[in-house]
Amino acid sequence: MNQPSPSQQHAPQSDSHIQQSALAQAQAPSSTSEGNASLSSVIFAITTAISPSQLNHQLKNFAPKDVREVILASLLPDGQDPLAVLDIQANTLGILYIISARMHTTGAPNLPPQYVEEFCRKFMPEQARFAPDRVTLLAKGIPLLAEAAGNLKLAIQPLFDLLSRYSPSLSHLTTIHPIFLKTCMSTRHFNAALPVLEHPIITIDTSVSDLHYNDNLVYHYAGGMVYTALKRWSEAQEFFEICTCSPGPAAAGIQLEALKKLVLVQLIHEGKVAIILSHICAPTNVNTRRHLPRKYVHPALPRLLKGSPYSLFVNAYPQQRAQLRAIIEGEQHLFANEKTLGLITQALDHAPRWSIRKLTATYLTLHLSDIGQAVGIESEDEVRALILSMIESSEISAQLSADGTVSFFDPPAKFEKADVDRVLAHAQEQGTLLAKLEKELARSKEYLTKAVKGKEETSWGGPVDEDIADRMVPTFSWAEEAGFA
Numbered sequence: 408m409n410q411p412s413p414s415q416q417h418a419p420q421s422d423s424h425i426q427q428s429a430l431a432q433a434q435a436p437s438s439t440s441e442g443n444a445s446l447s448s449v450i451f452a453i454t455t456a457i458s459p460s461q462l463n464h465q466l467k468n469f470a471p472k473d474v475r476e477v478i479l480a481s482l483l484p485d486g487q488d489p490l491a492v493l494d495i496q497a498n499t500l501g502i503l504y505i506i507s508a509r510m511h512t513t514g515a516p517n518l519p520p521q522y523v524e525e526f527c528r529k530f531m532p533e534q535a536r537f538a539p540d541r542v543t544l545l546a547k548g549i550p551l552l553a554e555a556a557g558n559l560k561l562a563i564q565p566l567f568d569l570l571s572r573y574s575p576s577l578s579h580l581t582t583i584h585p586i587f588l589k590t591c592m593s594t595r596h597f598n599a600a601l602p603v604l605e606h607p608i609i610t611i612d613t614s615v616s617d618l619h620y621n622d623n624l625v626y627h628y629a630g631g632m633v634y635t636a637l638k639r640w641s642e643a644q645e646f647f648e649i650c651t652c653s654p655g656p657a658a659a660g661i662q663l664e665a666l667k668k669l670v671l672v673q674l675i676h677e678g679k680v681a682i683i684l685s686h687i688c689a690p691t692n693v694n695t696r697r698h699l700p701r702k703y704v705h706p707a708l709p710r711l712l713k714g715s716p717y718s719l720f721v722n723a724y725p726q727q728r729a730q731l732r733a734i735i736e737g738e739q740h741l742f743a744n745e746k747t748l749g750l751i752t753q754a755l756d757h758a759p760r761w762s763i764r765k766l767t768a769t770y771l772t773l774h775l776s777d778i779g780q781a782v783g784i785e786s787e788d789e790v791r792a793l794i795l796s797m798i799e800s801s802e803i804s805a806q807l808s809a810d811g812t813v814s815f816f817d818p819p820a821k822f823e824k825a826d827v828d829r830v831l832a833h834a835q836e837q838g839t840l841l842a843k844l845e846k847e848l849a850r851s852k853e854y855l856t857k858a859v860k861g862k863e864e865t866s867w868g869g870p871v872d873e874d875i876a877d878r879m880v881p882t883f884s885w886a887e888e889a890g891f892a
Contacts, residue, residue: 511547
């Protein structure tokens with residue numbers, strides 16, 4: 408297959424003595440031991456390798472790291488670009504080493520973006536998975552290459568192609584995931600991220616990708632930001648919650664940022680904080696908190712948020728609009744610096760709507776003036792416009808009479824066939840997914856060992872009385888409450 412010939416134009420050379428000597432060695436033909444660490448010998452190894460595993464070992468160890476990277480990033484002794492003599496599909500692993508080195512080596516020959524785009528479309532993932540660290544380098548280098556070309560959005564498509572081909576499925580978390588989402592965020596191409604975000608992460612395999620703890624946090628935080636920008640509050644809440652609630656040895660800074668945005672998204676979407684954070688909610692909200700679902704949050708995170716303007720805002724929401732405005736005015740500089748002013752403003756705009764929805768649970772009829780007094784709006788015309796808007800958007804079921812009386816009533820049940828079909832399809836999809844996860848879990852050596860051990864312990868202790876079993880359940884509550892102490 409004929410590949411496009413990359414440009415042979417050189418970037419300015421590095422001042423590093425190591426890189427200069429390595430370039431000279433790589434480009435000089437030699438039959439001595441030094442010649443074994445030349446680019447010519449590397450290309451020979453790539454084109455004659457028996458297996459990708461053997462080739463990966465050779466490419467990783469043929470020279471010290473600094474020297475190796477410069478050799479891989481250089482040209483052949485006759486000035487020819489090695490990429491012009493290699494085939495993308497037949498030599499995926501070797502090309503991966505070369506282009507990832509060229510992206511990150513000072514003074515390396517220019518790498519045409521068109522070649523990288525073609526590689527991401529055509530490479531063989533089975534070969535690339537032998538070198539997950541080089542795939543990470545490639546993913547990090549693609550935005551750098553696009554920025555050098557003056558247009559970061561050029562990185563979106565090759566990153567998506569790389570992610571789609573390299574991952575066994577889009578539900579396998581890789582180091583490419585957070586890089587792709589951050590690029591979509593930086594370029595404000597939010598919709599471009601949706602084909603990836605629509606696949607929930609269910610598999611983390613460090614043999615496929617050299618993942619670190621922060622990769623999971625960054626991916627879900629960035630996903631939450633994408634959904635927030637698109638005003639898809641439910642999905643944004645889910646992604647921020649995964650980031651916030653991911654357990655780890657210590658609380659990460661990005662988790663605190665996710666927590667701030669999580670509580671604001673929840674106020675906009677649900678009118679209250681729907682995650683148990685006892686250090687955030689005021690003591691007067693104990694009865695409300697008792698009915699909310701428990702979620703693990705690192706104990707340091709609620710402590711850091713307690714007493715902050717965010718917790719003050721949560722506790723005043725939604726009825727105390729004057730106090731909410733005072734908090735925003737007093738802390739506007741902080742919210743602007745932390746990039747939460749937009750969410751704070753949207754939460755304030757939604758506050759009257761949530762106050763009115765609470766009124767519908769208590770009253771059958773109210774006059775516009777009474778509603779305005781309850782929600783902190785002086786103008787009856789403004790209240791009328793708000794009520795009509797909420798009726799039109801089906802937020803409330805009500806009727807506004809000519810004398811300004813609003814009658815509330817329960818919404819009629821509506822079940823569209825398309826909605827039922829969608830719910831059923833989603834349930835079937837989740838059922839299939841759970842069955843797959845159960846099968847994978849059943850093959851887990853660690854799980855089977857624990858299961859057998861647990862069964863032996865139960866057998867030794869004899870049958871467990873149902874009444875005793877019921878009394879044992881609360882003893883596990885410490886595990887749930889520990890995160891909120």
